[in-house]
Amino acid sequence: MPRPVPAADGRSPIALDVMGGDNAPGAIIAGAALARRAGVGELILVGHREEVTAELRRQGMDPTDWRIEHAAQVVAMDESPTYALKRKREASISVATRLVKNGAAAALVSAGSTGAQVVSSILHLGRLPGIERPAIAVAVPATHGWSVLIDAGANEQNRASHLVGFAVMGSLYLETAFDVENPRVGLVSIGEEPTKGNDMVREAYNLLAAKSGINFTGMVEGRGLYTGGADVVVCDGFVGNVLLKFSESAARWVAHHLREGMRRRPLATLGGLLMKPAFRHFKQVAGASSIGGAPLLGVRGISIIAHGSSNAEAIMNACKAARHLVDSEINRRISEKMALGDGD
Amino acid sequence: MPRPVPAADGRSPIALDVMGGDNAPGAIIAGAALARRAGVGELILVGHREEVTAELRRQGMDPTDWRIEHAAQVVAMDESPTYALKRKREASISVATRLVKNGAAAALVSAGSTGAQVVSSILHLGRLPGIERPAIAVAVPATHGWSVLIDAGANEQNRASHLVGFAVMGSLYLETAFDVENPRVGLVSIGEEPTKGNDMVREAYNLLAAKSGINFTGMVEGRGLYTGGADVVVCDGFVGNVLLKFSESAARWVAHHLREGMRRRPLATLGGLLMKPAFRHFKQVAGASSIGGAPLLGVRGISIIAHGSSNAEAIMNACKAARHLVDSEINRRISEKMALGDGD
Numbered sequence: 001m002p003r004p005v006p007a008a009d010g011r012s013p014i015a016l017d018v019m020g021g022d023n024a025p026g027a028i029i030a031g032a033a034l035a036r037r038a039g040v041g042e043l044i045l046v047g048h049r050e051e052v053t054a055e056l057r058r059q060g061m062d063p064t065d066w067r068i069e070h071a072a073q074v075v076a077m078d079e080s081p082t083y084a085l086k087r088k089r090e091a092s093i094s095v096a097t098r099l100v101k102n103g104a105a106a107a108l109v110s111a112g113s114t115g116a117q118v119v120s121s122i123l124h125l126g127r128l129p130g131i132e133r134p135a136i137a138v139a140v141p142a143t144h145g146w147s148v149l150i151d152a153g154a155n156e157q158n159r160a161s162h163l164v165g166f167a168v169m170g171s172l173y174l175e176t177a178f179d180v181e182n183p184r185v186g187l188v189s190i191g192e193e194p195t196k197g198n199d200m201v202r203e204a205y206n207l208l209a210a211k212s213g214i215n216f217t218g219m220v221e222g223r224g225l226y227t228g229g230a231d232v233v234v235c236d237g238f239v240g241n242v243l244l245k246f247s248e249s250a251a252r253w254v255a256h257h258l259r260e261g262m263r264r265r266p267l268a269t270l271g272g273l274l275m276k277p278a279f280r281h282f283k284q285v286a287g288a289s290s291i292g293g294a295p296l297l298g299v300r301g302i303s304i305i306a307h308g309s310s311n312a313e314a315i316m317n318a319c320k321a322a323r324h325l326v327d328s329e330i331n332r333r334i335s336e337k338m339a340l341g342d343g344d
Numbered sequence: 345m346p347r348p349v350p351a352a353d354g355r356s357p358i359a360l361d362v363m364g365g366d367n368a369p370g371a372i373i374a375g376a377a378l379a380r381r382a383g384v385g386e387l388i389l390v391g392h393r394e395e396v397t398a399e400l401r402r403q404g405m406d407p408t409d410w411r412i413e414h415a416a417q418v419v420a421m422d423e424s425p426t427y428a429l430k431r432k433r434e435a436s437i438s439v440a441t442r443l444v445k446n447g448a449a450a451a452l453v454s455a456g457s458t459g460a461q462v463v464s465s466i467l468h469l470g471r472l473p474g475i476e477r478p479a480i481a482v483a484v485p486a487t488h489g490w491s492v493l494i495d496a497g498a499n500e501q502n503r504a505s506h507l508v509g510f511a512v513m514g515s516l517y518l519e520t521a522f523d524v525e526n527p528r529v530g531l532v533s534i535g536e537e538p539t540k541g542n543d544m545v546r547e548a549y550n551l552l553a554a555k556s557g558i559n560f561t562g563m564v565e566g567r568g569l570y571t572g573g574a575d576v577v578v579c580d581g582f583v584g585n586v587l588l589k590f591s592e593s594a595a596r597w598v599a600h601h602l603r604e605g606m607r608r609r610p611l612a613t614l615g616g617l618l619m620k621p622a623f624r625h626f627k628q629v630a631g632a633s634s635i636g637g638a639p640l641l642g643v644r645g646i647s648i649i650a651h652g653s654s655n656a657e658a659i660m661n662a663c664k665a666a667r668h669l670v671d672s673e674i675n676r677r678i679s680e681k682m683a684l685g686d687g688d
Contacts, residue, residue, distance in 0.1 A: 141601060142597075143596070143600040143601075153534055156534065156540065156541060157542040157543060188586055190497055190581075190582055190585040196500065197500060198500055198582050199501060201582075221586070222586040222587060222588065222589030222591075222593070223590065223592055225590050225593070226593075227596055227597050227600070237534075238533075238534055238541065238542050238545075239582075239583060241566065242532055242533075242534060242565070242566040242583060243587075244566065245534075245565050245566030246566035246569050246587065246590065247590075248566075249566070249567040249568070249569070249570075250594045250597070250598060251598055252487070252571055253487060253570050253571050253594070254594060254598040256487040256571070257485060257487075258623065279602065
């Protein structure tokens with residue numbers, strides 16, 4: 001096991017998977033350059049050494065200025081994560097995760113296969129004390145500010161007890177990354193009464209109501225997800241993934257019907273043209289490229305999942321998010337909060 | 345048990361719960377008048393006789409022109425359905441449902457408590473042969489035409505086998521009410537592969553793939569719900585209810601961010617003003633008031649759930665929908681399709 005190598009500025013580096021993502025390696029390397037200039041500390045570029053070197057040169061950079069960790073393979077977007085990771089032990093996502101595991105890096109960032117990153121992170125890093133299941137926390141622009149949806153799809157299936165960890169992790173993420181004080185935790189259900197919902201949700205309600213250290217405010221319905229009273233929106237990974245993906249397409253769905261509504265209304269058509277920048281803004285906000293990525297919380301280390309379509313700016317923001325979560329010691333705080341008894 | 349009374353035109357009447365809904369009884373009675381003029385056949389107004397009579401007079405109608413079925417009580421929106429129905433045996437929703445049960449009416453329409461209508465319909469009418477669980481089918485304006493979300497919340501929890509019935513009922517509803525031929529059935533999941541999703545969804549995939557008489561096209565992800573390849577979107581009642589309610593709030597969510605995106609962009613602000621009619625159009629379409637209501641399918645009779653905020657026009661449309669489903673014999677067709685063996 002290699003010895004941990006601290007960054008030049010004394011901070012542990014961020015391992016960046018250069019091979020993952022629709023625009024890899026070009027956009028990832030361009031993002032690394034932006035991130036370095038933005039002061040995120042040292043980066044380790046994880047990827048095929050020759051390709052990375054060639055791409056650095058193509059972008060006018062000197063490869064000797066960069067730390068490169070060679071990874072001979074890459075997991076494709078459409079591969080089965082578990083199978084691919086077994087078969088490709090030198091995949092860039094595995095190499096990046098092992099850098100965090102052995103202490104050579106404090107965080108990893110990837111725009112590659114989300115499934116592979118989740119499996120690799122849980123497998124190599126392990127779970128934080130007190131956390132039954134890691135979960136993906138996605139920041140969503142609600143009407144009252146940022147809210148967090150957790151779990152957005154790390155799990156296909158959950159038990160009620162898992163959701164207690166989601167609530168704690170989502171609360172700390174919102175406090176840490178978005179400065180929301182004492183965030184209100186809502187549990188996704190089909191009515192506001194604690195007696196409504198399926199078995200898992202009803203049981204989770206009782207567990208959340210008894211948990212110390214979170215501000216649980218009860219059930220939240222679909223209509224109040226991003227427009228209502230909850231800052232941390234807690235649900236199982238199946239529901240969360242369906243909701244997240246539907247949210248991403250909502251702008252397209254609404255835009256379609258706005259266009260329909262404008263037919264034979266010449267002034268409204270003009271209005272649509274004038275509103276184009278606003279629509280672009282919404283898509284950007286809803287796609288959360290300003291955030292750059294979503295953390296997989298609950299593992300021993302920081303693992304930031306960037307969108308597959310990330311451009312250089314999104315990668316920079318994902319690296320910033322990684323650095324911020326490392327510096328804020330969110331993992332120590334998660335474990336402390338999970339250890340709180342019901343009476344604390 | 346009273347003898348069935350056919351309508352003046354030979355068609356069995358529609359029982360309209362006049363006491364349920366935010367705008368009852370005024371808007372419901374105004375809707376009844378519109379529906380009658382639109383030729384939906386005879387209506388039975390179910391509600392407190394004195395109140396109904398007074399409201400008819402206030403709206404300039406002659407009460408003797410109408411069939412009124414007295415119901416001394418009403419289930420409030422915030423009452424527990426099961427408890428309320430037990431305690432209030434003469435609630436308007438119960439009286440209306442019993443009219444269908446004993447053959448005096450072919451369909452019921454209510455804008456009152458959805459929960460009470462579901463419980464009352466299942467309790468009094470019973471299930472259709474072959475249907476394990478009735479379900480609410482909601483028509484949603486997709487980008488390619490109408491699609492149907494089923495179950496939108498009749499059930500809090502489902503087993504995989506229930507979803508086969510949902511697929512058959514949703515398909516027939518779309519064929520019958522929206523003239524969609526051979527509608528594509530998609531199963532809501534978190535990936536397109538049949539191996540993804542939770543246990544229930546994976547099992548349902550296999551059952552749907554083996555079912556004759558439907559056009560099952562596989563899993564559909566959140567991002568493709570109303571913008572992709574499925575006409576009938578099948579899911580359990582928990583997921584469906586969360587999705588439906590979130591859909592209804594999506595316009596508000598998107599509009600908020602469009603406004604944010606227009607700040608300090610004067611031309612875009614003008615655009616927003618010009619687009620107001622288009623936004624109203626979307627809200628109307630998304631709220632599906634043009635449809636008037638969603639059927640609870642799978643019970644022995646037609647039960648149309650109108651939105652609580654229904655105005656007169658929505659009630660008229662709900663009555664039209666009821667008449668159309670009665671005339672199309674959708675229930676006979678559902679039972680026939682459920683009886684098909686795997687080899688048929």
